[in-house]
Amino acid sequence: MSKEQKEAQAVMKQHMGLKASQRLSNTIVYIILIIMSIIWLVPFVAIVLQSFRNETNAAGELVTWRVSYWLPKKWGIENYRSLFVDTSFPRWYLNTFIIALVQCVVQTIIVLCMAYTLSRFRFKSRGKLMRFMMILGLFPGMLTMLILYRVLSDLNMTGEHAVPGLILVYVASSGMGYYVSKGFFDTIPKALDEAARVDGATRFQVLYKIILPLAKPIVIYTILTAFMAPWGDFVFAAYIAHAKEAGMNVAVGLNSWLDKDHIVKYYTRFCAGGVMVAVPVSILFMCLQKYYVEGVTGGAVKG
Amino acid sequence: MKKIDGLEYLKLSKWNKFVYRFLSFFAAIPGKLLNLCKGIGKAVVKFFTGIGRSLQDIVTTFVHGDWKTKLSYLFMGFGNIARGQVLRGILFLLFEIVFIFYMITTGGYWLSKLPSLGTVETHTEMVKEQGRFGMVEVAKTVPGDDSFKILLYGVLTLFFVVAFIYTWRANIKQNKIAEQILKTGKPLKSGRDDLRSLVDDNFHRTLLALPLTGILVFTVMPIFFMILVAFTNYDFEHDGLNHLFHWNGLAGFKEMLSWNSGGVKYSAAFGEILTWTLIWAFFATFTNYFLGIFVAMMINKKGIKFKKLWRTVLVLTIAIPQFISLLFVSQMFAKNGIVNGALMDLGIISEAIDWWGSPTLARIMVIIINIWIGIPYLMLIATGILMNIPADLYESCRIDGASGWKQFSKITLPYMLFITGPYLLTSFTGNMNNFNVIYLLTGGGPTNTALSGTSDVGHTDLLITWLFKLTTGSNQKYYLASVVGILVFIVVAIITLVVYNVLPSVKNEEDFQ
Numbered sequence: 109m110s111k112e113q114k115e116a117q118a119v120m121k122q123h124m125g126l127k128a129s130q131r132l133s134n135t136i137v138y139i140i141l142i143i144m145s146i147i148w149l150v151p152f153v154a155i156v157l158q159s160f161r162n163e164t165n166a167a168g169e170l171v172t173w174r175v176s177y178w179l180p181k182k183w184g185i186e187n188y189r190s191l192f193v194d195t196s197f198p199r200w201y202l203n204t205f206i207i208a209l210v211q212c213v214v215q216t217i218i219v220l221c222m223a224y225t226l227s228r229f230r231f232k233s234r235g236k237l238m239r240f241m242m243i244l245g246l247f248p249g250m251l252t253m254l255i256l257y258r259v260l261s262d263l264n265m266t267g268e269h270a271v272p273g274l275i276l277v278y279v280a281s282s283g284m285g286y287y288v289s290k291g292f293f294d295t296i297p298k299a300l301d302e303a304a305r306v307d308g309a310t311r312f313q314v315l316y317k318i319i320l321p322l323a324k325p326i327v328i329y330t331i332l333t334a335f336m337a338p339w340g341d342f343v344f345a346a347y348i349a350h351a352k353e354a355g356m357n358v359a360v361g362l363n364s365w366l367d368k369d370h371i372v373k374y375y376t377r378f379c380a381g382g383v384m385v386a387v388p389v390s391i392l393f394m395c396l397q398k399y400y401v402e403g404v405t406g407g408a409v410k411g
Numbered sequence: 412m413k414k415i416d417g418l419e420y421l422k423l424s425k426w427n428k429f430v431y432r433f434l435s436f437f438a439a440i441p442g443k444l445l446n447l448c449k450g451i452g453k454a455v456v457k458f459f460t461g462i463g464r465s466l467q468d469i470v471t472t473f474v475h476g477d478w479k480t481k482l483s484y485l486f487m488g489f490g491n492i493a494r495g496q497v498l499r500g501i502l503f504l505l506f507e508i509v510f511i512f513y514m515i516t517t518g519g520y521w522l523s524k525l526p527s528l529g530t531v532e533t534h535t536e537m538v539k540e541q542g543r544f545g546m547v548e549v550a551k552t553v554p555g556d557d558s559f560k561i562l563l564y565g566v567l568t569l570f571f572v573v574a575f576i577y578t579w580r581a582n583i584k585q586n587k588i589a590e591q592i593l594k595t596g597k598p599l600k601s602g603r604d605d606l607r608s609l610v611d612d613n614f615h616r617t618l619l620a621l622p623l624t625g626i627l628v629f630t631v632m633p634i635f636f637m638i639l640v641a642f643t644n645y646d647f648e649h650d651g652l653n654h655l656f657h658w659n660g661l662a663g664f665k666e667m668l669s670w671n672s673g674g675v676k677y678s679a680a681f682g683e684i685l686t687w688t689l690i691w692a693f694f695a696t697f698t699n700y701f702l703g704i705f706v707a708m709m710i711n712k713k714g715i716k717f718k719k720l721w722r723t724v725l726v727l728t729i730a731i732p733q734f735i736s737l738l739f740v741s742q743m744f745a746k747n748g749i750v751n752g753a754l755m756d757l758g759i760i761s762e763a764i765d766w767w768g769s770p771t772l773a774r775i776m777v778i779i780i781n782i783w784i785g786i787p788y789l790m791l792i793a794t795g796i797l798m799n800i801p802a803d804l805y806e807s808c809r810i811d812g813a814s815g816w817k818q819f820s821k822i823t824l825p826y827m828l829f830i831t832g833p834y835l836l837t838s839f840t841g842n843m844n845n846f847n848v849i850y851l852l853t854g855g856g857p858t859n860t861a862l863s864g865t866s867d868v869g870h871t872d873l874l875i876t877w878l879f880k881l882t883t884g885s886n887q888k889y890y891l892a893s894v895v896g897i898l899v900f901i902v903v904a905i906i907t908l909v910v911y912n913v914l915p916s917v918k919n920e921e922d923f924q
Contacts, residue, residue, distance in 0.1 A: 130713075130714065133712075134712070134714050134715060137709045137712055137715055138715070140709060141709060141710070141715075141721050144706070144721075144724075144725070145721065145724045145725075147783070148724050148725055148727065148728060148783070149724060149727070151736060151739055151740050151743060152727065152731065152736075154739070154743060154749060155735070155739045174742060174745060174747065174748060175747075175749075175752075176747050176748060176749055176751060176752030176755075177749065177752050177756075178749055178752070178753065218621065218622045218625070221618040221619065221621070221622055222618070222619065222622045224618065225614075225615045225618045225619050229614070229615040231615050241626075243904070244626075244630060244631065244634065246840070246900055246903045246904050246907065247634050247896065247899075247900050248844050248874075248875055248878060248896050248899050248900070249630075250846065250875060250878055250879055250882075250896070251633075251634065251637045251878065251892070251893065251896035252629075252630065252633035252634055252636075252637060253882065254637070254640075254882055254889060254892075255563065255633045255636050255637060256629065256633055258559060258563065259563070276629075277629055279625065280625030280626070280628060280629035280630070281625065281626065281629050281630050282622075282625070283622030283623065283625055283626045284626060284630065310610055310611040310614075311610060311611050311612070311614035311615075312610040312611070312614060315614075336732070339732040340732035340733050340734050340847075342734050342847065342850075342851070343846060343847075343850070343879065347883070359732065359734040362734070362735070362738070363734065363738060363851075366738060366742070375742075378738075379739070382735040382738075382739060385732060385735060386730075386731040386732065386735050389730065389731065389732060390727065390730035390731050393726075393729070393730035394723070394726075394730060397723075397726060397730075400729075400791075401791050401794075401795070404788070404791050404792055404795070405791060405792055405794070405795025405796070
């Protein structure tokens with residue numbers, strides 16, 4: 109073997125070694141990812157399994173409580189049927205849907221107004237305003253629940269009539285969440301605005317014709333998050349609904365089934381309800397995932 | 412500690428360098444705090460000199476102004492109308508009329524009651540009534556003052572008064588400016604100009620009007636109100652309607668913070684919960700952060716296939732409303748839940764584990780489940796940032812023979828930390844107030860028996876969930892809840908200020924545009 113050949117072989121060997129080590133590390137990564145995926149999926153698989161439980165116990169009662177085994181002994185959609193026929197779940201669903209729909213229109217408009225203004229205009233009190241809002245944000249919002257409840261009950265917007273009350277409060281405070289969108293607007297070059305202004309466009313035209321089309325991802329992100337938030341809101345909604353079934357949203361209603369007195373009768377229906385909420389919301393989310401990722405990575409980090 | 416210059420610093424050993432940096436960070440804190448105090452002092456001085464200058468200006472404008480201006484001091488908007496700016500003038504005048512009307516009809520009453528928060532308690536009175544057999548005495552409930560309403564509408568009226576004073580001041584300023592413009596011989600803006608400017612030069616006002624009104628009414632005012640509640644004795648017993656509540660000074664703060672207040676140990680509860688809140692926020696933030704970056708790097712690793720699939724699986728936890736996943740996970744780990752069931756079937760454990768029963772285990776569990784919730788977000792964020800790191804940085808690193816760990820610790824991590832500094836801060840404070848995870852998983856439990864009587868404080872309770880318990884439990888202590896809220900604010904504000912002062916990254920937002 110000549111010297112060159114030997115060298116070439118050595119290089120090859122080293123290369124192969126690298127390859128092998130890379131293959132090894134990739135295998136480890138695959139194993140970790142697979143284990144993670146299982147852990148991440150298990151709860152969702154489990155809740156679906158529980159929701160299809162349709163078995164009776166020795167005494168002939170339908171098993172509606174929590175059991176410690178995974179697979180239903182008998183499958184069926186009884187839980188879903190009874191969910192829609194025997195309980196207030198449809199009402200809760202409708203309540204939440206109405207709130208979500210109004211939210212995603214009004215909140216989007218408000219958030220975009222705030223974000224655009226604070227990103228583009230340099231008016232006198234801008235810095236003060238932003239600092240003030242930041243300080244406001246440091247207060248635990250839960251503190252205001254008490255007084256908001258009293259104000260809303262004076263307006264007859266609590267209990268059974270909680271839906272308009274919830275909408276009012278959500279909408280009114282939605283201006284606080286402008287950071288993400290502002291971060292995104294900041295990334296759109298200001299030169300565009302200035303060029304349009306030089307050409308004689310008003311501020312309104314600049315927003316409508318130039319900025320909004322460019323800001324499509326963040327608009328969709330805002331709509332998406334505004335739509336999803338009401339499905340998960342729990343504390344405030346519970347407080348305003350004040351244990352009146354007609355005024356609850358899904359989160360409050362389903363949670364009320366898990367307390368000591370109800371869980372025996374409602375556990376499997378809770379699972380079914382959870383699936384009913386999770387499926388449409390997550391499908392919507394998955395469809396618009398791209399925009400969500402853009403919003404999170406673009407606006408959220410820089411804030 | 413001694414300051415050393417750059418050259419001497421470079422001569423130090425690695426360990427000494429670290430010690431030096433560590434110490435100098437803490438040595439700088441007093442100076443920074445001093446600066447902060449100075450800043451606050453300056454702001455206060457500025458505020459008062461501003462008011463002084465305003466007063467001076469009001470007086471000089473009155474002295475030097477013409478009769479139109481002088482009349483405007485009494486009738487807002489008069490000067491505007493007299494000079495042809497009818498629209499502005501009418502708005503000013505209208506505001507004044509509404510204000511005076513409101514103050515006479517109701518506002519004055521609420522303001523007058525505000526210092527006492529009501530004097531007449533609801534009580535029963537013997538009233539003489541015309542019965543069937545002549546006059547009889549009947550017991551009747553006479554509604555008294557409602558402290559809550561007095562405080563609420565008192566605050567509202569105060570806001571209104573401030574708004575009025577501000578508008579009145581603006582009205583005077585306008586007169587002054589109008590006089591000056593007329594002196595130079597230029598025309599004033601007409602009502603039509605004003606309207607047009609609302610979509611152009613003053614477009615920001617149009618855009619901000621609605622959102623800021625909402626924030627003022629539904630965020631600022633309630634917070635102001637609740638701060639005031641901390642200085643009263645508003646609780647379950649003194650609910651304002653049946654029993655009045657009163658101003659109580661700093662008694663609430665004393666009860667919460669003094670270590671020797673007999674009876675119920677709120678101070679002990681506060682200390683314990685604050686400690687756990689900080690521990691929780693630290694672990695919840697940093698475990699998520701580093702594991703999230705780690706997962707993102709794994710998924711983005713060269714040669715890993717199905718990147719989209721892995722991401723989608725993780726993102727599922729974001730897509731599904733948190734209350735469902737959290738509530739269900741909490742049920743899975745119940746003592747007779749399916750996790751114990753599976754573990755026993757597999758023969759790993761022989762006896763069911765009470766996941767939420769022991770304080771330490773419950774605390775570890777909430778942190779672990781929070782990782783399950785949080786990794787996907789961080790994975791998304793980290794993926795976005797990792798892709799932005801210039802590839803040639805790694806290239807040159809590799810040529811120099813740096814190992815994978817070196818690359819991570821010298822390039823990836825510093826870059827991430829630099830970009831995500833502000834995010835880390837907000838997520839730390841967000842975790843301190845992370846109501847959902849704690850409340851839906853454990854409800855604060857297991858109950859801390861050493862602290863009985865303090866609204867069922869549990870071992871996993873954060874300040875925020877305790878606040879909730881204080882306002883909704885069986886024995887509501889609204890003023891204490893309010894005190895807790897203020898203390899949370901102070902803690903969060905201090906952390907924010909300190910971090911912002913040492914953070915290297917984005918301070919100047921204009922740099923980015």
